[in-house]
Amino acid sequence: MVDLIGQYQGIKKQVDESISHILNSAAFINGPEVHAFQKELEEYLQVKHVIPCANGTDALQIAMMGLGLQPGDEIITADFTFAATVEVIALLRLTPVLVDVEPDTFNIDPLAIEKAITPKTKAIVPVHLFGQCANMEAIMEIAEKHDLFVIEDNAQAIGADYTFKDGTKKKAGGIAHVASTSFFPSKNLGCYGDGGAIFTNDDDLAHTIRGIVNHGMYTRYHHDVVGVNSRLDTIQAAVLRAKLPRLNSYCNKRREAARKYMKAFQGQEHIVLPKTGISCNGFCENCDCHVFHQFTIRIMNGKRDLLADHLAQKNIPFGIYYPIPLHKQKAYADSRYNESDFTVTNELVKEVISLPMHTELEDDQISFITQTVIKFLKD
Numbered sequence: 001m002v003d004l005i006g007q008y009q010g011i012k013k014q015v016d017e018s019i020s021h022i023l024n025s026a027a028f029i030n031g032p033e034v035h036a037f038q039k040e041l042e043e044y045l046q047v048k049h050v051i052p053c054a055n056g057t058d059a060l061q062i063a064m065m066g067l068g069l070q071p072g073d074e075i076i077t078a079d080f081t082f083a084a085t086v087e088v089i090a091l092l093r094l095t096p097v098l099v100d101v102e103p104d105t106f107n108i109d110p111l112a113i114e115k116a117i118t119p120k121t122k123a124i125v126p127v128h129l130f131g132q133c134a135n136m137e138a139i140m141e142i143a144e145k146h147d148l149f150v151i152e153d154n155a156q157a158i159g160a161d162y163t164f165k166d167g168t169k170k171k172a173g174g175i176a177h178v179a180s181t182s183f184f185p186s187k188n189l190g191c192y193g194d195g196g197a198i199f200t201n202d203d204d205l206a207h208t209i210r211g212i213v214n215h216g217m218y219t220r221y222h223h224d225v226v227g228v229n230s231r232l233d234t235i236q237a238a239v240l241r242a243k244l245p246r247l248n249s250y251c252n253k254r255r256e257a258a259r260k261y262m263k264a265f266q267g268q269e270h271i272v273l274p275k276t277g278i279s280c281n282g283f284c285e286n287c288d289c290h291v292f293h294q295f296t297i298r299i300m301n302g303k304r305d306l307l308a309d310h311l312a313q314k315n316i317p318f319g320i321y322y323p324i325p326l327h328k329q330k331a332y333a334d335s336r337y338n339e340s341d342f343t344v345t346n347e348l349v350k351e352v353i354s355l356p357m358h359t360e361l362e363d364d365q366i367s368f369i370t371q372t373v374i375k376f377l378k379d
């Protein structure tokens, strides 16, 4: 699904040199690369504060802790996403409220959000799934109207853009009150181990969060709040510093591969292609808002699982993201939920399949993959 070794060849010299330097300086924790990366990412995202941490799941949890959310507060998030989002809500004894997504973008449905709001609702967590922003214009409007926090889960869309109807353009992760991301190796900006970060433009929140990631300390050995230990290590920061200047070109390579997939699949009756050009509100000429963390199509003739078996036989990697709606997972099932509120997710889990998507995809690989898929669906 990804080719991290191929991508490493392009940055090998720089990465090897900085890692060797770190080994020789032994500044493994909080070395200068961590601070430098923080500043460079703030610059790239145009956000005031980046707070690095240990992984994307911690980043979400710490963002919620920083906002002072309390047990019993209801947090609305998508039913169709990776479990980390709902997991940290439950861990903090907040009440997860799962809602349905849109069939064409796979992102949380603003109408479903509005419907789920109660007096206990305190926050909305949109996930920018597969590399495209959720409908942030609508979500921020709903949040303002109901006085809610918005936390962007930006683990899959770093580098993506969002343009508001008035033409204001922002980077994914720099739109809401606070955002989280993951630097897991297979993410669009991935390190060579675990890593994550929290972003915010709010000075007070940034201060609070900087203490939370460091055992609740604002002054050495004074623990003012209950915190956690969550750090990005120096070696990972060095890897990320080598990759960040290339992130835009990595995104372009993914978009190029996506365009080739789309062209090859155009007009295939059993395939629904991912919808793009939504998060720019029509402002882009050649929309490049989507950064294609995944290239995910829907197979509409009920043969998704058979196609998956066939791809496996042909040694073509694929992923089913995600096979089970969160509201049907044992850990998160709840009698409050009605199946009729999850019609889109319940369909998507049976239709979606993600094809190889990374920065090193070659034309012949894309043609082999698309021809194999098309031939199978025709037979």
Ligand SMILES: *Cc1c(COP(=O)(O)O)cnc(C)c1O
Binding pocket: 055, 056, 057, 058, 081, 082, 084, 085, 127, 153, 155, 156, 181, 182, 183, 184, 194, 195, 196
């Ligand atoms: C990867 C991912 C996470 C978790 O990130 P980790 O670094 O693996 O903890 C959270 N949310 C989404 C949407 C993700 O894709």
